[in-house]
Amino acid sequence: MDATLARKWMEAAAAAIAAGADRLTRLDSAIGDGDHGANLNRGFTAVVATLEKAPPESVSEVLVKAGTTLISRVGGASGPLYGSALRAAGKALPATSEVQPPDLAVALRAGLEAVRKLGGAAPGDKTLVDAYAPALDAFEEAVAGGADLSGAAGAAARAARVGAEATVPLQARKGRASYLGERSIGHQDPGAVSTSLIFEALAEVA
Ligand code: ADP
Ligand code: MG
Numbered sequence: 001m002d003a004t005l006a007r008k009w010m011e012a013a014a015a016a017i018a019a020g021a022d023r024l025t026r027l028d029s030a031i032g033d034g035d036h037g038a039n040l041n042r043g044f045t046a047v048v049a050t051l052e053k054a055p056p057e058s059v060s061e062v063l064v065k066a067g068t069t070l071i072s073r074v075g076g077a078s079g080p081l082y083g084s085a086l087r088a089a090g091k092a093l094p095a096t097s098e099v100q101p102p103d104l105a106v107a108l109r110a111g112l113e114a115v116r117k118l119g120g121a122a123p124g125d126k127t128l129v130d131a132y133a134p135a136l137d138a139f140e141e142a143v144a145g146g147a148d149l150s151g152a153a154g155a156a157a158r159a160a161r162v163g164a165e166a167t168v169p170l171q172a173r174k175g176r177a178s179y180l181g182e183r184s185i186g187h188q189d190p191g192a193v194s195t196s197l198i199f200e201a202l203a204e205v206a
Helices: 003-031 036-053 059-073 078-091 101-119 129-144 149-165 176-184 190-205
Strands: none
Touching (some): 003 059, 003 190, 036 059, 036 078, 078 190, 101 129, 129 190, 149 190
């Protein structure tokens, strides 16, 4: 992956989130406050604009800039969470113009650790971690088996989608949805769905 491809990933993520914004908002209306689609749409639109204005020369810088933009532009829980993940992922990468799938596996792991550190959610708490963690496991496994970026990203996207679907029967233990207690059961977590859109965007451009 080079900086151009990293930018394409952010653009594809922004497009997928724009197309899915109504769905994300509906999901967040069921177990949250109905702003997840609008939050991320605003954030990723700003990310694309920032990267367009001054295109970074490394993948690292693309991800750090994207993360910083999300943190400053999104007020909900998801802005700081996704923003910290992207910043941590970017900082874990070498500043070279091109990075390899094993570098990205390390970066994505740093991103998940940032989310867990900031939000304290474990797998099974019905959050975006339930899509991110299995996606990362699949990415790492594919890379360890010699897959290229496209293969690893495809495996991650499939695992993220399965993980997001598996949030339906869970009871939320973190975030706004946890205030609903048992009433959060039976709905898909909006953040897990947006995470799967972001991994699908990576698979699309890789
Ligand atoms: P808010 O909850 O502030 O309205 P959003 O609606 O933008 O923020 O995002 C909600 C999503 O954020 C949830 O669906 C969940 O996936 C994720 N989330 C919330 N709290 C946490 C947390 N502590 N750890 C990980 N993810 C979380
Ligand atoms: Mg919300």
